[in-house]
Amino acid sequence: MGQDRIELESSVGYLLKEASSSLRAAMDAVLRPLDMTVTHYSCLELLAQRPGLSNSDLARGAFVTRQSMNVLLHALERDGFVTRPAEAPAGRTLPVTLTPLGRRRLEQASTAVRSVEARMLRGMTREEQSHALHALQRMVRSLHEDDVPRGQG
Amino acid sequence: MGQDRIELESSVGYLLKEASSSLRAAMDAVLRPLDMTVTHYSCLELLAQRPGLSNSDLARGAFVTRQSMNVLLHALERDGFVTRPAEAPAGRTLPVTLTPLGRRRLEQASTAVRSVEARMLRGMTREEQSHALHALQRMVRSLHEDDVPRGQG
DNA sequence: TGACCCATGTCAGAATTCTGACATACATTC
DNA sequence: GAATGTATGTCAGAATTCTGACATGGGTCA
Secondary structure (H helix, E strand, C coil): CCCCCCCHHHCHHHHHHHHHHHHHHHHHHHHHHHCCCHHHHHHHHHHHHCCCCCHHHHHHHHCCCHHHHHHHHHHHHHCCCEECCCCCCECCECCCEECHHHHHHHHHHHHHHHHHHHHHHCCCCHHHHHHHHHHHHHHHHHHHCCCCCCCCC | CCCCCCCHHHCHHHHHHHHHHHHHHHHHHHHHHHCCCHHHHHHHHHHHHCCCCCHHHHHHHHCCCHHHHHHHHHHHHHCCCEECCCCCCECCECCCEECHHHHHHHHHHHHHHHHHHHHHHCCCCHHHHHHHHHHHHHHHHHHHCCCCCCCCC
């Protein structure tokens, strides 16, 4: 019968979704004691690697809309983890930076997240991990080709 | 000590999230003309492969809560794509089945989704695809080991 | 039989995220 | 200089999803 039907268990798309979902659940589990979510962590991690990123930059990096990132940033700012200048140094972009408190917070979270990633990757050789990495990169690239940039319109 | 920070671009976790996000966006884009979402499609696809699945089964298969799946099922039922018996044949589980209309709907969606998956996989050899598939399966398994079953508690 | 545990369907409320819209700032073009 | 296009931050409302809670059905085990 449906020979051409996508077999869910052997569909890369389905597995991608399952793996991503499992990873998110595992990360949420280890982050919960720290009172953080994956998006919290992503934002902080992004800022540690590239200080001065804007709200829109962070949104793209965390795969949410800039409106969502904006409410997150306000919470992080209120809690003293990040800072934004009152006025834009140039244009409208407000560069966000980690505070020392935010950096300490990130260190805790980073340790927890690293343990999850290590757990996910255990049982795979260095070479297998590299292959998986490149396969994922290739999929992302293929998906973005001849693709309209997403956003608000 | 200078614990090597997770380099986002070379982190399997980050790539996983990015790939999953890109795939979802691409699927949403091709499904939008059909007035469907990824969750819609997932539900229908699941039912085509295993008729009679319960609400909870579908929720697990689509990676959402059973409450979310329940509202979706009501919409699909209202639109005539699926059917549920008024009373449970056994226990409390209500088996859901596709209607002929739902099956036709799925065919359209399935064609669109297949094109996206093909686009994602283009440029990868059969062997590379197989490697990626098994890598993903392994990650999911590792993540689920010594893990509490998720749910409502 | 009865106590217990687990899974299911469902209701209600909260939290999160998204869509739509607007004004502003800069670059490009005429 | 003026018009246009793109990108940003932000406000407001809607839609979606989740968390919490409850009663029911069925299995296990004493």
